Amino acid sequence: MRPVNPRGAWxxxxxETHRFMxxxxxxxxxxxLTAVLYLLIFRYAMGARSVPGLDVDYFSFLIPGLIMMAMxxxxxxxxxxxxxxxxxxxxxxxxxxxxxxxxxxxAAFLAAAMMRALVVAGVLLLVLAPFSDLGFAxxxxxxxxxxxxxxxxxxxxxxxxxxxxxxxxxxxxxxFIIMPLTFLSGVFYSVTQLPPLWQTVNHFNPFFYLIxxxxxxxxxxxxxxxxxxxxxxxGSTLICMLVCWxxxxxxxxxxx
Amino acid sequence: xxxxxxDLRHLSKVYANGKVALEDVSLQVPAGTFYALLGPNGAxxxxxxNMLADIVRPGGGTARLFGHDMFRERAxxxxxxxxxxxxxAFDPFFNPREVLKITSGMFGCKPDMAxxxxxxxxxxxxxxxRKTTRQLSxxxxxxxxxxxxxxxxxxxxxxxxxxxxxxxxxxxxxxxxMRELNAAGTTILLTTxxxxxxxxLCEHVTIIDRGRVGTDxxxxxxMREVAGRYLWLSYGEGxxxxxxxxxxxxxxxxxxxxxxxxxxxxxxxxxxxEAYEAAVARFGPPQDAGxxxxxxxxxxxxxxxxxxxx
Numbered sequence: 001m002r003p004v005n006p007r008g009a010w011x012x013x014x015x016e017t018h019r020f021m022x023x024x025x026x027x028x029x030x031x032x033l034t035a036v037l038y039l040l041i042f043r044y045a046m047g048a049r050s051v052p053g054l055d056v057d058y059f060s061f062l063i064p065g066l067i068m069m070a071m072x073x074x075x076x077x078x079x080x081x082x083x084x085x086x087x088x089x090x091x092x093x094x095x096x097x098x099x100x101x102x103x104x105x106x107a108a109f110l111a112a113a114m115m116r117a118l119v120v121a122g123v124l125l126l127v128l129a130p131f132s133d134l135g136f137a138x139x140x141x142x143x144x145x146x147x148x149x150x151x152x153x154x155x156x157x158x159x160x161x162x163x164x165x166x167x168x169x170x171x172x173x174x175x176f177i178i179m180p181l182t183f184l185s186g187v188f189y190s191v192t193q194l195p196p197l198w199q200t201v202n203h204f205n206p207f208f209y210l211i212x213x214x215x216x217x218x219x220x221x222x223x224x225x226x227x228x229x230x231x232x233x234x235g236s237t238l239i240c241m242l243v244c245w246x247x248x249x250x251x252x253x254x255x256x
Numbered sequence: 257x258x259x260x261x262x263d264l265r266h267l268s269k270v271y272a273n274g275k276v277a278l279e280d281v282s283l284q285v286p287a288g289t290f291y292a293l294l295g296p297n298g299a300x301x302x303x304x305x306n307m308l309a310d311i312v313r314p315g316g317g318t319a320r321l322f323g324h325d326m327f328r329e330r331a332x333x334x335x336x337x338x339x340x341x342x343x344x345a346f347d348p349f350f351n352p353r354e355v356l357k358i359t360s361g362m363f364g365c366k367p368d369m370a371x372x373x374x375x376x377x378x379x380x381x382x383x384x385x386r387k388t389t390r391q392l393s394x395x396x397x398x399x400x401x402x403x404x405x406x407x408x409x410x411x412x413x414x415x416x417x418x419x420x421x422x423x424x425x426x427x428x429x430x431x432x433x434m435r436e437l438n439a440a441g442t443t444i445l446l447t448t449x450x451x452x453x454x455x456x457l458c459e460h461v462t463i464i465d466r467g468r469v470g471t472d473x474x475x476x477x478x479m480r481e482v483a484g485r486y487l488w489l490s491y492g493e494g495x496x497x498x499x500x501x502x503x504x505x506x507x508x509x510x511x512x513x514x515x516x517x518x519x520x521x522x523x524x525x526x527x528x529x530e531a532y533e534a535a536v537a538r539f540g541p542p543q544d545a546g547x548x549x550x551x552x553x554x555x556x557x558x559x560x561x562x563x564x565x566x
Binding site: 004005007008010011012014015018019022023085086089090091093094095096097098099100101251255256 | 271272306309310311312313330331332334335339341343344345346347348349350354358359361362363364365366404
């Protein structure tokens with residue numbers, strides 16, 4: 001089916017955006033509070049120490065990572081919760097019945113996931129920036145990694161939502177795959193602090209490149225070359241979008 | 257537009273678990289008709305509707321909507337069709353007015369606020385328009401589904417048991433509304449378990465059973481040629497019709513309501529005496545008896561009896 005219904009795609013995007021705005025305490029305020037708590041805890045735990053090997057104070061190191069982690073988790077939650085709630089409440093049939101192509105449907109979902117991630121990032125920046133003199137060393141990297149990370153995680157949320165049959169399945173994906181990968185991606189530490197084996201393992205975690213590249217955009221230093229990682233992240237995002245399109249096109253796990 | 261609204265040819269569907277849901281189903285719904293698609297539970301009606309609505313993947317066969325291939329020109333066909341699903345589906349985040357605006361937009365239409373107002377009025381949801389769908393009763397949610405199916409003004413509306421859980425008075429007003437839409441040219445395909453409604457509303461009836469079309473004819477013709485009369489004999493509470501009784505009275509297609517037996521009278525010849533004497537010989541003199549005209553429900557039961565399948 002060729003894209004023929006831009007109004008439909010726009011409406012779906014608006015619907016998905018309104019959905020998270022209607023529960024903003026849960027979707028916007030709660031992540032901000034969590035990030036502030038992390039910040040306070042680590043401030044007292046780490047004191048005024050610098051991050052070894054990067055010559056940057058821990059606060060400035062931590063804040064971009066926390067923002068990116070919240071963006072990734074919220075982008076994932078936006079698509080996955082919408083799809084699984086739709087399946088459980090049977091509302092997903094309206095998505096299937098609407099004259100929307102797979103491209104339009106996936107584009108609307110991913111754009112809404114990105115919107116939520118950007119709103120959360122904006123709120124976190126406002127809340128956390130006063131704690132640090134955070135700069136914007138490379139705004140183009142911040143945008144690139146922020147947008148790609150949101151789309152990638154929105155896409156994984158879409159796939160997870162399509163796969164899950166019940167909320168428990170979704171919790172499984174979230175708690176046993178997404179959470180460990182985000183927590184072990186270098187949000188709270190530099191990989192140079194890890195033993196060699198774990199440094200290597202970390203380089204196989206795609207979220208590591210997202211966090212590191214995004215952070216590089218703010219503080220101008222990182223564990224990898226963010227311009228090399230552009231290809232990894234850009235390619236992964238593109239592949240994820242194609243997989244989402246294909247799975248929605250064939251109705252994987254949503255059509256009998 | 258084509259004179260045939262919906263033209264289904266040799267549709268089949270086998271689910272992944274091997275269950276045959278549809279087998280060579282063909283039917284043609286003329287444009288502008290009020291058309292009944294009936295069948296017992298599990299007959300395949302909802303599979304058929306879900307296949308047309310793109311909720312279930314198509315199996316074999318072809319389907320055309322006003323001449324357009326439903327499996328190839330999905331977008332066009334979806335814009336020209338509204339479906340009320342059998343299962344109540346509601347988005348807990350939005351109120352009825354928002355739901356209708358969203359549905360309208362997703363079908364590619366700029367929300368027509370006058371039409372949305374009219375739908376809310378006619379389906380008696382005006383007072384609830386600002387409540388979230390979570391706060392609506394079951395009947396209200398079902399009426400909202402009807403409004404969603406109509407909000408983009410489709411020329412074909414498929415109603416899959418739209419009145420389940422809706423009270424009698426509202427049901428009547430809903431049907432009045434559907435009649436008006438039908439009179440204005442909307443083709444309506446209805447499935448319902450309220451057979452008296454189907455008999456009253458529909459010009460044509462197709463009965464499917466176990467995935468196959470059993471009967472497909474105009475309602476009047478069906479009632480004139482198939483609906484006969486039946487003799488009912490009352491024997492009091494606890495009456496049981498055994499398999500031996502059924503075999504002995506097989507010529508009269510006996511059925512029981514737990515208080516007596518009903519025997520179909522052969523349409524042309526009458527056959528009252530034969531039926532009465534056969535029953536008395538089998539069960540003795542009844543407490544009460546009478547002859548009644550079959551309605552659609554009687555015909556439906558008779559046509560979909562397990563031992564009546566071809």
